[in-house]
Amino acid sequence: MHFDWTFLVRVSALVLPAMLLVALHGAAHAATPGAPTAFEKLASKRIFFGHQSVGGNILDGVKQLGPSAQGVPPRVVELVTPTESLAPGTIAHAMVGQNEKPETKIADFERLMDAGLAKSTDVAFFKFCYIDFNAATDTRALFEKYRVAMEGLKARHPRTTFVHVTVPLTTVQRGAKAWLKELLGKPVWGVAENVKRESFNQLLRQAYGGGKEPLFDLARLESTTAEGTPETYELNGQSWPAMVPAYSDDGGHLNAVGQARVAKEFLGFLATLPEPQAQPPIPAVQATP
Template sequence: MDRKVVRRLAAVMVVSGVLTAGAATVWWDPTPSYRAVAAEGAALTDAEQLEALAQQRIFFGHRSVGRNILDGLDRVYAAHEVDPPPVIEIAPGESPQLPPDGLLVHALIGENRHPVGKLENFDATLRAGLGEQVDVAALKFCYVDIRWDSDVEALFARYQETLSRLQSDYPDVRFVHLTVPLTTGPYGIRDHLKVLAGRDDNSTRERYNELMRQAYGHGELFDLATSEATGPDGVLRARELFSGYSSDGGHLNTVGSERLAAELVGHLTDSTP
């Protein structure tokens, strides 16, 4: 048989297999039926934890998913009728003189798809004077910072090196480490073909996340990725963003942002070593 014919038949068989395996999930459904059982995010925390968080001085470097979480945090405070901490947005590298009470300082760190630049930006912002003024500091990468072909070992080594120096230079700051967020899927023919070809972005993100989980223990690591992948029934079905938490397959909707915000509150106010 002609080689071209063989290749075409093989391609048809692969696509047919993908369609058969993924027929029920060809289209991404942002509102699956079981989302109706999702508990309100506010129910995952309480007024005492929220008041304790409001007394801390926190610096959070992030991009869009971080903004989703901050929006969810605002709604969680409102649901409990607790006054939130003042929120101050600064430019990366800026370090204003902060008021003495609890507050949440945040910045849109670096550029997406350039995680090393975000690390450098986070480091420079703390060293500009913020490191002497805050109790807690955290950097969150975005899902677009790690793709299927990313060198996660090199990035993790750079992350550890940067954060270790910061911890040494600012011993009074609690540095909280976050796993990289995930996206929904795979859904549809294109996503399944990427998985078959070894080009699944979430798999690479999870390789990085496993390095984080192995390096940082309880109290140090907020496992954002696992929280994103765990459904409202508490079941971790797959290492991907639970679609009921997302507005577009990557960012968090109201349900997702409130749940992640409430879980972060619990982490930041947990005094267990």
């Protein structure tokens, strides 16, 4: 059998230079410095978070994160006055409003922003608590108050990125006690309340989700296991989300497991927000001739 060495030489002349180019490109790509980590992105941001107890749980999880390959996590500080200056790489926080009175949280957040806090923050948001919602809550009326307030804040403070947060959920009562309550026609803990919370959250997702505006979906995170399995219950033939029991010791607040899971996602979300806008230079005052 005669082997065509001329053909092999011609193929080698074409293939070897191409392989060399691929190798050089790969080496150059490998030498390119990596993208900034989440913590590095947060180092330039000044963030304010208004909350009550579950928000405190989330920040407790953030505080547990020490320096790592990601870098140094942002500092968590309590806000003293709305006029204080915040340093980059800081998450400032404060209790806003009163539990069970969600309208007071909207008003308090507006007050803080308008009193000077918007001038020293790049990102600002607050969250309602699960206890703000009960079986009688008018979710559409509350959402409309929230929407109008946020539109006003965005118009008055265009250099601040305002974030929306879904309402946290609770676990639902299950087992023999829940069955007995249902039999007696008594309310089962968490069932009707989570329906109201999820109804409000659906309004948030419709208005701000899908990339329209920044939305941190705390409820979806709380109602999904680390393996991606949703925690749900049935009511009148419809499925509703509930908090994963492993994330809480009392059915509403985040335990150490829940704090760790939410805190990681929380910081990752904040790191995706746009970089702070550069402030325009102040024009020099012209001397009067």
